[in-house]
Amino acid sequence: MAETPAPKKLFIKSYGCQMNVYDSERMADVLAPLGYVTTDQPDGADIVILNTCHIREKATEKVYSELGKIREMKEAMAQDGRGAMTIAVAGCVAQAEGAEIMRRQSAVDLVIGPQAYHQLPELIARTHRARGERLAADFAPEEKFDALAQTPRRPGGVTAFLTVQEGCDKFCTFCVVPYTRGGEWSRPVEDILTEARALAAQGVREVTLLGQNVNAYAGEHGLANLAGRLAEIPGLERIRYTTSHPRDMAEDLIAAHGEMSALMPYLHLPVQSGSDRILRAMNRGHSAKAYIDLVGRIRGARPDMALSSDFIVGFPGETEADFEATLELVRQVEYASAFTFKYSRRPGTPAATLAGQVDEAVKDERLARLNALLDNQQRAFNASKIGQTLPVLVERPGRHPGQVIGRSPYLQSVHFEAAESLIGQIVPVRIEAAAKMSLAGVLSNAAAVPEPA
Ligand code: SAH
Ligand code: SF4
Ligand code: F3S
Numbered sequence: 107m108a109e110t111p112a113p114k115k116l117f118i119k120s121y122g123c124q125m126n127v128y129d130s131e132r133m134a135d136v137l138a139p140l141g142y143v144t145t146d147q148p149d150g151a152d153i154v155i156l157n158t159c160h161i162r163e164k165a166t167e168k169v170y171s172e173l174g175k176i177r178e179m180k181e182a183m184a185q186d187g188r189g190a191m192t193i194a195v196a197g198c199v200a201q202a203e204g205a206e207i208m209r210r211q212s213a214v215d216l217v218i219g220p221q222a223y224h225q226l227p228e229l230i231a232r233t234h235r236a237r238g239e240r241l242a243a244d245f246a247p248e249e250k251f252d253a254l255a256q257t258p259r260r261p262g263g264v265t266a267f268l269t270v271q272e273g274c275d276k277f278c279t280f281c282v283v284p285y286t287r288g289g290e291w292s293r294p295v296e297d298i299l300t301e302a303r304a305l306a307a308q309g310v311r312e313v314t315l316l317g318q319n320v321n322a323y324a325g326e327h328g329l330a331n332l333a334g335r336l337a338e339i340p341g342l343e344r345i346r347y348t349t350s351h352p353r354d355m356a357e358d359l360i361a362a363h364g365e366m367s368a369l370m371p372y373l374h375l376p377v378q379s380g381s382d383r384i385l386r387a388m389n390r391g392h393s394a395k396a397y398i399d400l401v402g403r404i405r406g407a408r409p410d411m412a413l414s415s416d417f418i419v420g421f422p423g424e425t426e427a428d429f430e431a432t433l434e435l436v437r438q439v440e441y442a443s444a445f446t447f448k449y450s451r452r453p454g455t456p457a458a459t460l461a462g463q464v465d466e467a468v469k470d471e472r473l474a475r476l477n478a479l480l481d482n483q484q485r486a487f488n489a490s491k492i493g494q495t496l497p498v499l500v501e502r503p504g505r506h507p508g509q510v511i512g513r514s515p516y517l518q519s520v521h522f523e524a525a526e527s528l529i530g531q532i533v534p535v536r537i538e539a540a541a542k543m544s545l546a547g548v549l550s551n552a553a554a555v556p557e558p559a
């Protein structure tokens with residue numbers, strides 16, 4: 107029988123980290139040549155892909171509740187003769203739970219781990235033919251990236267993610283990532299440059315290099331060298347990278363922040379805790395002092411560096427004094443933004459079976475105190491930009507007519523009145539107001555300000 111004519115509808119929903127956002131884009135890219143066009147509605151879609159996250163229990167549970175809803179849509183479509191929906195589960199839950207997903211939710215047709223996305227067209231075709239081979243969850247990042255390199259990217263805007271490194275060998279005792287993404291693996295420099303050149307040619311002005319431990323990038327001479335090569339590409343004005351591990355913050359990378367104007371002064375450098383006892387139990391491989399010293403060196407190279415971090419409260423055995431040490435570290439570092447989490451027990455990780463699991467109520471209370479402190483720091487950081495003229499990369503139209511939204515070097519969202527024709531340009535904006543999540547300003551008449559260096 108002949109295939110149904112194009113276009114077929116593809117719905118992809120991403121959970122978890124930016125790596126998943128990148129992977130979702132790439133899945134859409136590999137399916138585009140087969141006639142799949144993305145839709146923002148799961149109902150009526152020919153293929154629904156949930157690109158899942160396993161990091162905390164809540165993240166995993168969200169997937170199963172979403173699958174329940176999608177199953178109803180699939181059944182309604184079949185009943186109304188609106189076609190057969192194929193449901194695929196991708197990402198870290200797929201890797202961690204594998205075929206178990208299909209046992210828990212029989213409407214799922216396909217389970218595909220993070221290193222198998224290049225096989226999607228084939229797997230989907232097979233699923234259509236027979237409901238046989240439905241599980242692809244090996245670790246082979248090289249194959250994945252080699253195969254995906256044949257597929258052009260279609261970036262939608264002036265900023266884009268670019269995966270340069272995957273996986274993790276750090277084995278923090280709370281974390282599932284080493285099990286869901288496998289060991290550390292770096293893409294070859296030339297592949298990354300090729301992808302970046304293609305992005306720049308399509309109007310991308312800012313790339314964010316992605317990796318679970320991006321500063322452990324081991325291609326040729328490391329991340330600083332890679333950033334330097336990327337900065338030479340015409341059109342690529344700004345380079346960011348995330349997420350960095352404190353243990354992998356090499357001196358040449360720190361120095362590069364003082365020398366390379368394309369490297370943006372914003373660094374996500376998760377510390378998790380400020381207590382040495384807890385850091386040791388987490389297997390983080392650094393003390394609170396080592397982290398604070400590192401921050402000092404980074405700010406020595408780049409005094410206006412905005413820092414952000416992840417924090418976990420209520421790790422097993424965390425006492426009030428341990429938590430106080432975290433607050434103290436936060437006071438010393440002064441963050442521009444942060445993500446905070448209550449410790450979540452993940453089956454199979456060493457911390458899950460530790461004694462001294464902390465009460466939920468205590469976690470809630472600590473989370474609230476930590477958030478209050480970090481919120482104040484974020485507001486203060488944003489407010490400190492009032493009166494300054496910042497170079498803003500214009501990204502998209504704003505909510506109101508005549509307004510545009512862009513990003514400051516410090517990753518703050520900035521809205522101001524200007525023509526949409528400025529999208530893709532870096533323009534000087536005088537900051538006049540600041541809230542927790544964004545800045546407001548006016549387009550400056552002054553000649554374009556250079557990126558701060
Ligand atoms: N190095 C990776 C970490 C990914 S996980 C990266 O930075 O992208 C993102 C954050 O989730 C971690 O930094 C940690 O703060 C949090 N996290 C990981 N496992 C967790 C758990 N079991 N409970 C609560 N938070 C967790
Ligand atoms: Fe998880 Fe730690 Fe690896 Fe980050 S460094 S992915 S927190 S094991
Ligand atoms: Fe989640 Fe996997 Fe990313 S567990 S945070 S989607 S690496």
